[in-house]
Amino acid sequence: SQQGEEDPQALSIQEGENATMNCSYKTSINNLQWYRQNSGRGLVHLILIRSNEREKHSGRLRVTLDTSKKSSSLLITASRAADTASYFCATDLANAGGTSYGKLTFGQGTILTVHP
Amino acid sequence: EAQVTQNPRYLITVTGKKLTVTCSQNMNHEYMSWYRQDPGLGLRQIYYSMNVEVTDKGDVPEGYKVSRKEKRNFPLILESPSPNQTSLYFCASSLWGPSGGASSTGELFFGEGSRLTVL
Numbered sequence: 005s006q007q008g009e010e011d012p013q014a015l016s017i018q019e020g021e022n023a024t025m026n027c028s029y030k031t032s033i034n035n036l037q038w039y040r041q042n043s044g045r046g047l048v049h050l051i052l053i054r055s056n057e058r059e060k061h062s063g064r065l066r067v068t069l070d071t072s073k074k075s076s077s078l079l080i081t082a083s084r085a086a087d088t089a090s091y092f093c094a095t096d097l098a099n100a101g102g103t104s105y106g107k108l109t110f111g112q113g114t115i116l117t118v119h120p
Numbered sequence: 121e122a123q124v125t126q127n128p129r130y131l132i133t134v135t136g137k138k139l140t141v142t143c144s145q146n147m148n149h150e151y152m153s154w155y156r157q158d159p160g161l162g163l164r165q166i167y168y169s170m171n172v173e174v175t176d177k178g179d180v181p182e183g184y185k186v187s188r189k190e191k192r193n194f195p196l197i198l199e200s201p202s203p204n205q206t207s208l209y210f211c212a213s214s215l216w217g218p219s220g221g222a223s224s225t226g227e228l229f230f231g232e233g234s235r236l237t238v239l
Contacts, residue, residue: 107165110165
C-alpha cells in the first residue's frame with residue numbers, strides 16, 4: 005500500500021466551514037508536504053513541515069505533524085468555493101540515519117468540494 | 121516566468137511505438153522527477169534525478185527510461201508503450217530535492233501534465 009494515505013477520500017462542506025484532512029504514513033520521514041491539485045492540472049505546493057516541527061501555519065492553512073503516530077493533518081479554515089480541489093500529502097522518506105532518499109512519495113489524495 | 125514545461129500535453133499512440141515526453145525547467149533546479157497519476161492510486165514516482173547524469177528508480181520504473189544530460193531537461197522515454205502505460209504524467213523539479221536545505225524548502229514545482237493514451 006502507499007506510504008501516505010489520506011482520510012477521508014472525499015469531503016463535502018459548505019463555504020465558511022472548516023475542512024480537515026488527515027494523512028498517515030509508515031516509515032521515517034525528513035518532512036511532510038501538502039499539495040493541491042485542481043482537476044487534472046499540475047500540483048501546487050501548499051506547505052512543508054519538517055520532522056522536528058509539530059505545527060505550522062500559512063494563511064488559512066494549519067498543518068500538524070505527530071511523528072509518534074506517523075500522522076499529519078491539514079486544516080483549511082473558513083473555506084471558500086475556490087478551495088475545491090484534491091489535496092495530497094507527500095513524504096520525504098529518510099533512512100535509519102535520517103538522510104533523505106531523495107524520493108517524495110504521494111498519497112491517494114482527498115477530494116474536497118466546497119459548496120457556495 | 122518560472123515554469124516546468126512538458127510536451128506533448130496530449131498524445132494518443134499505439135502499442136509498441138516509441139515515444140518521448142519532454143520536460144524542461146527554467147529555474148536552474150538540480151532535482152527533477154517524473155510521476156504518473158492514475159485514478160485511485162494517486163501519484164507514483166517513476167524516476168528521479170538529483171543532478172546531471174544521476175538518475176534513480178522510483179516506485180514504478182518498469183517500461184520507462186530517462187536521461188539527464190543537461191540540468192534543464194529530463195525526458196521520459198517509453199521504448200515500447202503498452203496500454204497499461206495509459207496515464208497522466210507529471211514532471212516536477214526542485215532546487216535541491218524534497219529535503220530542501222538552508223536556501224530551499226524542498227518544494228516541488230510541477231508541469232501541467234501530459235495525458236497519454238496507448239491503444
